[in-house]
Amino acid sequence: MRKMRMNQAIATALADEMRSNPDVVMFGEDIAVAEGPFKTSAGLLKEFGPSRVRDTPISEMGFLGAAVGAASTGLRPVVEIMFIEFIGVALDQLVTEAAKFHYLSRGTVSVPLTVRGSIGAGLGFGCQHSQTLESWMYSTPGIKLAVASGAHNAYGLLRAAIRDDNPVVFLEPRARYAKREPVPTGEDAIIPLGRAATVREGSDVTLVALGAMVPAALQAAEEAPWSAEVIDLQTLVPYDKETLARSVSKTGRLVTVEENPLTGGWGGEITSFVTSELFGDLQAPPVRIACPDIHVPYGRELEQRYLPGPDYIAQQVGSLLDTGTRPAHWWETREVVA
Amino acid sequence: MSGADASLDRRLRLQSGPAGRYEAMFEIRAFEDRVQAMFFEGTVHGTTHTCQGQEAVSVGIAAAARPTDTVTCTYRGHGHALALGMPPVTVLAEIMGRRAGSVGGVGGSMHLCDTSVGLLPTFAIVGAGIPVAAGAALTAQVRGTDDAAIAIFGDGATNIGAFHEGLNLAAIWKLPAVFVCENNQYGEYSAIHLTTPIENIADRAASYGIPGHVVDGQDVDVVASAVGEALERARAGGGPTLLEMKTYRYAGHSRADTAPYRPEGEFDRWYERDPINTYRSRLIEEGEVTAEEAGEIEARVARRVADAEATASADDPATVDDMFRHIYAP
Numbered sequence A: 001m002r003k004m005r006m007n008q009a010i011a012t013a014l015a016d017e018m019r020s021n022p023d024v025v026m027f028g029e030d031i032a033v034a035e036g037p038f039k040t041s042a043g044l045l046k047e048f049g050p051s052r053v054r055d056t057p058i059s060e061m062g063f064l065g066a067a068v069g070a071a072s073t074g075l076r077p078v079v080e081i082m083f084i085e086f087i088g089v090a091l092d093q094l095v096t097e098a099a100k101f102h103y104l105s106r107g108t109v110s111v112p113l114t115v116r117g118s119i120g121a122g123l124g125f126g127c128q129h130s131q132t133l134e135s136w137m138y139s140t141p142g143i144k145l146a147v148a149s150g151a152h153n154a155y156g157l158l159r160a161a162i163r164d165d166n167p168v169v170f171l172e173p174r175a176r177y178a179k180r181e182p183v184p185t186g187e188d189a190i191i192p193l194g195r196a197a198t199v200r201e202g203s204d205v206t207l208v209a210l211g212a213m214v215p216a217a218l219q220a221a222e223e224a225p226w227s228a229e230v231i232d233l234q235t236l237v238p239y240d241k242e243t244l245a246r247s248v249s250k251t252g253r254l255v256t257v258e259e260n261p262l263t264g265g266w267g268g269e270i271t272s273f274v275t276s277e278l279f280g281d282l283q284a285p286p287v288r289i290a291c292p293d294i295h296v297p298y299g300r301e302l303e304q305r306y307l308p309g310p311d312y313i314a315q316q317v318g319s320l321l322d323t324g325t326r327p328a329h330w331w332e333t334r335e336v337v338a
Numbered sequence B: 001m002s003g004a005d006a007s008l009d010r011r012l013r014l015q016s017g018p019a020g021r022y023e024a025m026f027e028i029r030a031f032e033d034r035v036q037a038m039f040f041e042g043t044v045h046g047t048t049h050t051c052q053g054q055e056a057v058s059v060g061i062a063a064a065a066r067p068t069d070t071v072t073c074t075y076r077g078h079g080h081a082l083a084l085g086m087p088p089v090t091v092l093a094e095i096m097g098r099r100a101g102s103v104g105g106v107g108g109s110m111h112l113c114d115t116s117v118g119l120l121p122t123f124a125i126v127g128a129g130i131p132v133a134a135g136a137a138l139t140a141q142v143r144g145t146d147d148a149a150i151a152i153f154g155d156g157a158t159n160i161g162a163f164h165e166g167l168n169l170a171a172i173w174k175l176p177a178v179f180v181c182e183n184n185q186y187g188e189y190s191a192i193h194l195t196t197p198i199e200n201i202a203d204r205a206a207s208y209g210i211p212g213h214v215v216d217g218q219d220v221d222v223v224a225s226a227v228g229e230a231l232e233r234a235r236a237g238g239g240p241t242l243l244e245m246k247t248y249r250y251a252g253h254s255r256a257d258t259a260p261y262r263p264e265g266e267f268d269r270w271y272e273r274d275p276i277n278t279y280r281s282r283l284i285e286e287g288e289v290t291a292e293e294a295g296e297i298e299a300r301v302a303r304r305v306a307d308a309e310a311t312a313s314a315d316d317p318a319t320v321d322d323m324f325r326h327i328y329a330p
């Protein structure tokens, strides 16, 4: 199996889909000639030419809207939103137009559109370039939402996203672009949307994570004295209820690990599902590990404090297992210094 | 002197004449060169967008505007912040994530702010500051003051909806706003002519029925008078103006960019009209300053930037408690 960085895995997935289907086109800011600010489209312009691989002006509403139009009339566009925050200026086209076309056409129009965006903190980009923002999108019916956790699944998930006949938002943790991992490629490596991956088996507790929190949760689990099952959700909409339920009924404990402000984070939905459906199987209250309800700070140390890291995850889970009660979030016990 | 007084004081000194303008431009260059070096040395992390080559635009705007005017600008904002009056230590400390920074070190290079000289938090989203400036102009109009608002943005930003919506709104409401496009010839890595079908961005003013002028952004005095005239018109109720400053960005788009897309010889052609070198020669020629005095200014600036670095480096980093402040107004 070839080792690749996540940005290479993404470029490879794009190339493979473009080879297999001439309707796949790509556009975004500086993605063609410059091959993408994160080098996620290396080699594509050269192989597929300027008709299928296009640089756009700085105009997210314009090019995302154009992708909606192209998708509804026969093409299968992939657009790049360099930092997911920039979708703010184009959100209408996604949540109010694309998401509703199938419904409003009695099923005669579909929008096979993929919106790729980079997400997350950890690189010192400040509060307007460090958010994950799944919460802006995961409660809009009609859109699917997948999040890669590294090179190993970015390839397979992205190919599935492009093949899907619905608008799919595909999120890529920026902090993982440069990380090299073995990557399965080819048709067999395509990961169906809606399927979670159990990345580690265990018996005491189920850790459910997404994106960059998957490696953090895994590391916590690997170094801990208890036995954790770690689930990489991979697709948030629709999420894999079966895998979740099977795991929690086995372990009796649920912990979500989220890179987003606690309030409104996806973990609330997962927790609600598990609590309602598996109440009798639970041996402890579900616990959410997330970020405080503040902006992503600048500065390496503060950013690391803001993000749930392996040590913190281990400590929270350990406390849950010891006491059977919800451990306090780190900011709840902080002594405030004026 | 409090932080706010220091900024105001610096601003007023800038308006003292050509030597002040020279000093302000030279300070920006020295500051940006140092910031760029610090990123490569690893003293600071994250990203930064420097503005070497565009100093005349920053200083010309600041020389023409009042401290009570509101200014919105972008992530490429160190030069504007310094010219408007923010002390180098305040800007550098922010870039370094220190508590003495303009927002206490939790914002970083792209997020500067100093309301004592009218600078709203700088915008890291392309185009976002343009309608916001229209809104600041609305405040002046509704309250009946004769203040104005200035939006500073790039050439690439004129392709985003916010530019068009902001200008149209300002035009129909006759808002006291000046829209200053810094045409440094590039978006991130794309030359502006690849993403924009017209030669002069100033022509876009015609769509909104407002004046649009192409301005030599390499000449601080020309910039100052163009902005001054547009401000006067705005304050008198004449409505907004679009000014296109033709200028050039010497560094790459951001820290990591070495600008491989630049055609051979382009940099050299622009450097011949370097805003600082040409102004220096002219001032000496016209007897405004002697070569010796210019040298003294340069030495003074070098000391100031070095002092700023020493002070900022010795300052405490922003704390965990600082992360939790100012999420909501009390």
Ligand SMILES: Cc1ncc(C[n+]2csc(CCOP(=O)(O)OP(=O)(O)O)c2C)c(N)n1
Residues within 6 Å of the ligand: A029, A058, A060, A082, A086, A089, B074, B076, B124, B125, B126, B127, B153, B154, B155, B156, B157, B158, B182, B184, B186, B187, B188, B249, B253
């Ligand atoms: C809405 C939005 N889209 C894209 C970006 C990424 N981006 C940051 S700066 C930049 C180029 C801006 O070019 P220009 O407006 O000419 O300003 P300059 O950087 O040259 O000063 C881009 C595309 C962004 N910050 N916001």
Ligand SMILES: [Mg+2]
Residues within 6 Å of the ligand: B154, B155, B156, B182, B183, B184, B185, B186, B187
């Ligand atoms: Mg530009």
